[in-house]
Amino acid sequence: MQHINFFQSRKTILFLLVISTFILGFSRNSNYLPEKTGSVSGVIKFEESYPKSKRIRVSKDNEVCGNIKKSPTFIVNRQNKGLKNVLVTIEGVKDGKVSSPQAKITIEQIGCEYSPHMQVAELGDDGISLTVLNKDGILHNIHSYLGKKTLFNIAQPKFKKRLTKTFTEPGVIKLKCDVHDWMVSYVILLKDQPYYSVTDEKGNFSIDGIPPGTYTIKAWHEALGNMEKQVTITEGDDSALDFVIKPKGR
Amino acid sequence: MRTLIFLMLFSAAITAEAGAADKKKDTAYLKAAERFLKSDIVKQKNCNICHTIGKSGGTVGPILNQVSNRRSVEWLRKWLKDPNEVKPGTKMPNFQFSDIEIETIVGYLKEMKREIDGTEILARNSNLLEAGKDLFQSYDCLACHRIGKTGRFNGPNLTWLGIRKTRDWETVWLRDPDAYKPNTFMPNYHLEESEIEALVTYLESLTGGENETSREWESITAFFLDARPRERGRLVSERLACWSCHGPNLDEGERNPNAQPDGFVPPINTSYIDFEEEDLAAIIMQGSIPLKIDADGQTPPFSCPPWNDALDESELDDLLAFLNSIVPESAKWEFE
Structure with a gap:
């Protein structure tokens, strides 16, 4: 009984x-032994000169959007010329950490800008739901692209405060508002990839818990594209590795 | 005598009345557009942020005033239900309209149709060119297309159509766009052969005249601005209407099923760093012929035409200086 x-x-x-x-x-x-791993960290920065944030003149809905917008593509720290919002990943780690997928992420439209401008999430088998909030009280549309292919394009009229969409495929998803064409955001969905870091205000990144070995380390930025390097991880050590950005053709 | 005067007055009155009726008929579509603009559904969904309805509105989408001259009720329903299904990649978002909302909108839109009497238009103009221009305006082609500074960016720009296409091509196209290019967004207006003849005559005229004017304007503006090469180049690019295919800011191209490698006309804002200057100059002067994915397929609807007849050497230099000046910051940097 x-x-x-x-x-x-x-x-x-x-x-x-x-x-x-x-x-x-x-x-x-x-085989994953957290105590027998190493890490890698570094900074992604401009070599000498760096771009100034482009200013965009706003031509509609000025009461809500304001008159001038700053392009969020290059956010550069004045002191060390570090670049924000670069995604760094370690590729092909075997017997490493397990991915911990997220169920949902959120993005806000406020003052005719997306917040955050860039976010990274781990995608599980059930997909990930994106909640889009409209704090502006004006018409926006959310046009999502995977490469040049439209995934969806839905309107969010002024009275609709929130809407939700689910993604099931990994990749770089670009969100764009066709009404206010300066509004762009990136959502990067990673599958089975727990080894990533996004650079902070000073361009710093750091990834830990990597089993010893030699790996490909990849940097991705919305305007610069991809760059790969090799990195060797040794147990209990932090390998230092920087990426440098210079003017094209030099 | 009195009877005669009476009869004359009477007939004058009838004519006047008929004229007024015609005019009323002619502006009925505009009144319907104004009603749509003031409707609750437009107030809720803000269609006018992107579309011009009546006399005002946005410039992202086509002008809607004569929408029912080009779209059927069935088409409108399908479009409102899911625009991306009808035209993949369109800027028009899915509003997730309810069936009731769709019927409400379609109810307004179907009234927005102008009565067009092609025979009358052909008769009232003294020559084919004038008649073609009249028809072009009557059918509201600038609701989607653009000539010079007027119109919209939703269809290909027609500023230089006369040198880009031939009479035969335009005739075949206007007869049945979908037969030439399946799933094209260009609607079939079911035109009479006589209307097509007049329209094609007008379309073929979209070349030299206007461009010569803008060329004069260019040199006058350049003189007063004491213009630098890149400013002169900007004026040249406007005259050539580069944005007709490469987008209003030259940073987005139109879809072209035959364009390699991905079905898009390339943006040209990065062309100056994508090519060696010499090669870029050669493309501009001699034109580009995109490779065809299907060798037996149709002639690519868009390929950059050769501009050697429209440009002299110094204008080419100015244009290159302009292209150099528009390279966006984002394309100027790379990882070491």
Whole structure:
């Protein structure tokens, strides 16, 4: 009798499920030993000169959007010339950390700008839902592209404060508003890729928990595209590696 | 005598009345547009942010005033339900309209149709060119297309059509656009052969005259501005209407199923750093012929025409200086 009660208890079954998920989850990477890993960090910066933020003249909905917008493409730190919003990934790590997918992400439209301008999320098998908030109270549309292909293009009229869309494919998704064509945002969805970092205000990135070995390290920026380098990770060490940006053709 | 005067007055009155009726008929579509503009649905959904309705509105989408001259009720329903399904990549977003909302909008739009009597238009003009221009305006072609500084960017720009296309091509195209290019966004206006003849005559005239005027304007403006090469080049690019295919800011191209490698006409704002100056000059002067994906397929609808007849050497230099000046900041940097 007692025995039956044990298995009938919902909480117990749930507990067992959670435990087994953990065991199964880790069994896939049983060779991963967090204490026997290394890390890589560095800065992504301009060599000498750097671009000034482009100013965009606003031609409609000025009451909400203002008169001038600054392009968010190049956000450069004046002191060290570090570049913000560069995605850095370590490719092809075997027996490493397990990806922890997110279920939802959010983006805001405020003052006719997307906030954040760029975000990275880990995509699971069930896809990821994007909630789009319209704080402006004017008509925006959310036109999403994967490469040149339109994924969806939906209107968010002034009274519609929130809408939700689900993505199932990894990649660089560009969001654009056709009503206010300066409004652009990037959502990068990574599949089975826990090894990433996005540069901060000073252009710094840092990725840890990498098993020793030699890997390809990749930097991606919306205007600069991709750049790959090799990095060797040793146990208990932080490998230093910078990416430098210079004028084209030099 | 009195009877005669009476009869004359009477007939004059009838004529006047008929004229007024004609005029009323002719502006009915505009009144319908004004009603649509003032409707609750437009107030809620802000269609006028992108579309011109009546006399005012945005310039992102086509002018809607004569929308029912070119689209059927069925087409409008399908379009409103999911624009991307009808025209992949369109800027028109899906408003997720309810069926009731769609019927409300379609109810307004179907009234926005101008009565056009092609025979009458042909009769009232003294020559084919004038008649063609009249028809072009009556059918509101500038709702989507552009000539010079007027019109919209939703269809190809027609400023230089006369040198880009031939009479035969235009005739075949206007007869049945969809037969020539399946799934084209260009509607079939079911024109009479006589109307097509007049329209083609007008379209073929879209070359020299206006351009010569703008060329004079160019040199006058350049003189007063004491213009630098890149400013002179800007005027040249406006005369050539480079934006007709490469987008209003030269940074986006039109779709072209035959354009390699991805079905888009390339933007040219980065052309100055994408090519060696010499090669770029050669493309401008001799034209580009995009490779065809399907060798037996149609002639590419867009290829950059050779501009050697329209440019002299110094104008080419100015144009290159202009192209150099518009390279966006984002394209000027690279990882080391």
